[in-house]
Amino acid sequence: MELLIDTRESHMADLLNEYSPQVIPLPIGDIFILKENEGVLLERKTPSDFISSLRSNRLWEQLLKMIKNDTIGLYKIKRRILVIHGQFDPGDAQIFGAFLEILFVYEIPIVFVNDDRELQEFIRILIQREDKGLNDKIPQERWYRKRFREELPEKDKKIYILASLPYIGNVLAKNLFEHFGSIVSVADASKKDLLQVKGIGEKRANLIYTMFH
16 A cells, blocks of 8 residues: 655655655645555545635535546546544534535545544554455445345445355455446356456456356
8 A cells, every 4th residue: 555645735744654655746635545556535624724615615626626537647546535634613513514515415425533643543444444445345244134135226236146155255246246247247257357357366266167157
Protein backbone atom coordinates (compact mmCIF):
# COMPACT_ATOMS: atom_id res chain seq x y z
CA MET A 1 0.00 0.00 0.00
CA GLU A 2 1.21 3.50 -0.88
CA LEU A 3 0.11 6.83 0.54
CA LEU A 4 0.08 9.98 -1.58
CA ILE A 5 -0.52 13.36 0.07
CA ASP A 6 -1.31 16.55 -1.82
CA THR A 7 1.29 19.31 -1.50
CA ARG A 8 -1.32 21.61 0.04
CA GLU A 9 -1.66 19.06 2.86
CA SER A 10 2.09 18.46 3.28
CA HIS A 11 1.83 18.93 7.06
CA MET A 12 -0.10 15.64 7.14
CA ALA A 13 3.06 13.77 6.10
CA ASP A 14 4.48 14.07 9.63
CA LEU A 15 1.24 12.78 11.15
CA LEU A 16 1.22 9.76 8.80
CA ASN A 17 4.97 9.27 8.56
CA GLU A 18 4.79 5.56 9.45
CA TYR A 19 3.50 4.94 5.91
CA SER A 20 6.39 6.83 4.26
CA PRO A 21 3.96 9.01 2.28
CA GLN A 22 4.88 10.79 -0.94
CA VAL A 23 3.96 14.48 -1.07
CA ILE A 24 2.95 15.36 -4.63
CA PRO A 25 0.42 17.65 -6.34
CA LEU A 26 -2.90 15.82 -6.54
CA PRO A 27 -5.45 17.20 -9.03
CA ILE A 28 -8.32 16.25 -6.70
CA GLY A 29 -8.56 15.19 -3.07
CA ASP A 30 -6.00 15.42 -0.29
CA ILE A 31 -4.90 11.83 0.38
CA PHE A 32 -4.78 8.93 -2.08
CA ILE A 33 -4.27 5.43 -0.67
CA LEU A 34 -3.00 3.09 -3.40
CA LYS A 35 -3.01 -0.66 -3.80
CA GLU A 36 -1.64 -1.83 -7.14
CA ASN A 37 -3.49 0.11 -9.86
CA GLU A 38 -6.35 1.60 -7.83
CA GLY A 39 -6.90 3.61 -4.71
CA VAL A 40 -9.15 5.31 -2.15
CA LEU A 41 -9.40 9.09 -2.45
CA LEU A 42 -9.89 11.16 0.71
CA GLU A 43 -10.92 14.79 0.94
CA ARG A 44 -9.97 16.09 4.42
CA LYS A 45 -11.65 19.14 5.92
CA THR A 46 -11.52 20.77 9.30
CA PRO A 47 -14.90 22.07 10.54
CA SER A 48 -13.91 25.69 9.80
CA ASP A 49 -12.74 24.77 6.29
CA PHE A 50 -15.94 22.78 5.72
CA ILE A 51 -18.15 25.75 6.64
CA SER A 52 -16.02 28.19 4.65
CA SER A 53 -16.06 26.01 1.53
CA LEU A 54 -19.78 25.39 2.00
CA ARG A 55 -20.54 29.13 2.04
CA SER A 56 -18.35 29.79 -1.00
CA ASN A 57 -19.71 26.73 -2.89
CA ARG A 58 -16.13 25.46 -3.22
CA LEU A 59 -17.20 22.30 -1.37
CA TRP A 60 -19.61 21.30 -4.13
CA GLU A 61 -17.03 21.97 -6.83
CA GLN A 62 -14.52 19.74 -5.04
CA LEU A 63 -17.01 16.92 -4.49
CA LEU A 64 -18.24 17.14 -8.08
CA LYS A 65 -14.67 16.71 -9.32
CA MET A 66 -14.29 13.70 -7.05
CA ILE A 67 -17.32 11.90 -8.49
CA LYS A 68 -16.77 12.96 -12.12
CA ASN A 69 -13.18 11.70 -12.27
CA ASP A 70 -12.60 7.96 -12.39
CA THR A 71 -8.82 8.12 -12.34
CA ILE A 72 -5.84 10.06 -11.04
CA GLY A 73 -3.09 9.59 -13.56
CA LEU A 74 -2.89 5.86 -14.28
CA TYR A 75 -4.68 4.88 -11.08
CA LYS A 76 -8.39 4.10 -10.82
CA ILE A 77 -10.36 5.79 -8.04
CA LYS A 78 -11.96 2.84 -6.29
CA ARG A 79 -13.92 4.78 -3.68
CA ARG A 80 -14.20 8.30 -2.27
CA ILE A 81 -14.48 9.45 1.35
CA LEU A 82 -14.94 12.87 2.96
CA VAL A 83 -13.10 13.06 6.29
CA ILE A 84 -14.12 15.76 8.78
CA HIS A 85 -11.09 16.34 11.00
CA GLY A 86 -12.15 18.08 14.23
CA GLN A 87 -15.33 18.97 16.12
CA PHE A 88 -18.08 21.36 15.04
CA ASP A 89 -19.43 23.98 17.40
CA PRO A 90 -22.88 23.20 18.84
CA GLY A 91 -24.40 26.11 16.91
CA ASP A 92 -23.48 24.75 13.48
CA ALA A 93 -26.90 23.17 12.82
CA GLN A 94 -26.99 24.37 9.19
CA ILE A 95 -24.39 21.74 8.32
CA PHE A 96 -26.89 18.86 8.55
CA GLY A 97 -28.49 19.72 5.24
CA ALA A 98 -25.04 19.72 3.65
CA PHE A 99 -24.27 16.31 5.16
CA LEU A 100 -27.46 14.86 3.69
CA GLU A 101 -26.64 16.39 0.30
CA ILE A 102 -23.18 14.80 0.39
CA LEU A 103 -24.51 11.40 1.44
CA PHE A 104 -27.56 11.09 -0.80
CA VAL A 105 -26.88 13.34 -3.81
CA TYR A 106 -23.12 12.99 -4.19
CA GLU A 107 -23.11 9.51 -2.64
CA ILE A 108 -19.84 10.15 -0.78
CA PRO A 109 -19.56 8.66 2.74
CA ILE A 110 -18.50 10.98 5.56
CA VAL A 111 -16.17 9.94 8.37
CA PHE A 112 -15.76 12.10 11.48
CA VAL A 113 -12.51 12.07 13.46
CA ASN A 114 -12.16 14.32 16.50
CA ASP A 115 -8.40 14.76 16.54
CA ASP A 116 -5.06 13.67 15.07
CA ARG A 117 -5.03 10.41 17.02
CA GLU A 118 -8.42 9.39 15.64
CA LEU A 119 -7.33 10.35 12.12
CA GLN A 120 -4.25 8.14 12.45
CA GLU A 121 -6.38 5.27 13.70
CA PHE A 122 -8.92 5.70 10.90
CA ILE A 123 -6.17 5.70 8.25
CA ARG A 124 -4.60 2.62 9.84
CA ILE A 125 -7.87 0.67 9.82
CA LEU A 126 -8.76 1.86 6.31
CA ILE A 127 -5.40 0.71 4.94
CA GLN A 128 -5.70 -2.60 6.76
CA ARG A 129 -9.20 -3.26 5.40
CA GLU A 130 -8.29 -2.21 1.86
CA ASP A 131 -5.21 -4.42 1.91
CA LYS A 132 -7.29 -7.44 2.97
CA GLY A 133 -10.20 -6.66 0.62
CA LEU A 134 -12.60 -6.28 3.55
CA ASN A 135 -14.28 -3.20 2.09
CA ASP A 136 -15.27 -5.12 -1.05
CA LYS A 137 -17.01 -8.13 0.41
CA ILE A 138 -20.74 -8.72 0.53
CA PRO A 139 -22.29 -9.25 4.00
CA GLN A 140 -21.06 -12.47 5.54
CA GLU A 141 -23.41 -15.44 5.37
CA ARG A 142 -24.04 -15.47 9.11
CA TRP A 143 -25.79 -12.10 8.81
CA TYR A 144 -28.15 -13.25 6.05
CA ARG A 145 -31.72 -14.20 6.64
CA LYS A 146 -33.88 -15.69 3.92
CA ARG A 147 -35.94 -12.52 3.56
CA PHE A 148 -32.81 -10.36 3.38
CA ARG A 149 -31.34 -12.52 0.60
CA GLU A 150 -34.56 -12.14 -1.37
CA GLU A 151 -34.31 -8.36 -1.10
CA LEU A 152 -30.71 -8.14 -2.34
CA PRO A 153 -30.09 -6.42 -5.69
CA GLU A 154 -29.85 -8.96 -8.53
CA LYS A 155 -26.09 -8.52 -8.96
CA ASP A 156 -25.45 -9.05 -5.22
CA LYS A 157 -27.61 -12.18 -5.24
CA LYS A 158 -25.43 -13.66 -7.98
CA ILE A 159 -22.24 -12.70 -6.17
CA TYR A 160 -23.67 -14.26 -3.01
CA ILE A 161 -24.35 -17.50 -4.90
CA LEU A 162 -20.82 -17.54 -6.33
CA ALA A 163 -19.31 -16.84 -2.91
CA SER A 164 -21.08 -19.87 -1.42
CA LEU A 165 -19.41 -22.29 -3.88
CA PRO A 166 -16.28 -24.27 -2.89
CA TYR A 167 -12.94 -22.52 -3.53
CA ILE A 168 -14.67 -19.13 -3.99
CA GLY A 169 -14.94 -16.54 -1.22
CA ASN A 170 -16.57 -13.12 -1.11
CA VAL A 171 -13.72 -11.15 -2.72
CA LEU A 172 -13.06 -13.72 -5.44
CA ALA A 173 -16.80 -13.99 -6.21
CA LYS A 174 -16.93 -10.24 -6.84
CA ASN A 175 -13.81 -10.39 -9.03
CA LEU A 176 -15.24 -13.27 -11.05
CA PHE A 177 -18.59 -11.58 -11.55
CA GLU A 178 -17.04 -8.26 -12.55
CA HIS A 179 -14.77 -10.05 -15.03
CA PHE A 180 -17.31 -12.42 -16.64
CA GLY A 181 -20.63 -10.65 -15.98
CA SER A 182 -22.68 -13.76 -15.16
CA ILE A 183 -22.55 -17.07 -13.33
CA VAL A 184 -23.06 -18.91 -16.63
CA SER A 185 -19.97 -17.24 -18.10
CA VAL A 186 -17.95 -18.21 -15.03
CA ALA A 187 -19.11 -21.81 -15.40
CA ASP A 188 -18.24 -21.83 -19.12
CA ALA A 189 -14.82 -20.20 -18.64
CA SER A 190 -11.67 -22.04 -19.62
CA LYS A 191 -8.71 -22.39 -17.29
CA LYS A 192 -6.93 -19.76 -19.37
CA ASP A 193 -9.87 -17.36 -18.97
CA LEU A 194 -10.01 -17.95 -15.21
CA LEU A 195 -6.33 -17.09 -14.87
CA GLN A 196 -7.13 -13.58 -16.15
CA VAL A 197 -9.17 -12.85 -13.01
CA LYS A 198 -7.48 -11.00 -10.17
CA GLY A 199 -6.69 -13.35 -7.29
CA ILE A 200 -6.83 -16.60 -9.27
CA GLY A 201 -3.68 -18.65 -9.73
CA GLU A 202 -3.05 -21.93 -11.52
CA LYS A 203 -4.21 -24.14 -8.65
CA ARG A 204 -7.44 -22.26 -7.97
CA ALA A 205 -8.21 -22.00 -11.70
CA ASN A 206 -7.94 -25.79 -11.97
CA LEU A 207 -10.19 -26.31 -8.95
CA ILE A 208 -12.89 -23.92 -10.22
CA TYR A 209 -12.74 -25.35 -13.76
CA THR A 210 -13.05 -28.92 -12.45
CA MET A 211 -16.02 -27.95 -10.28
CA PHE A 212 -18.02 -26.73 -13.31
CA HIS A 213 -16.91 -29.34 -15.88
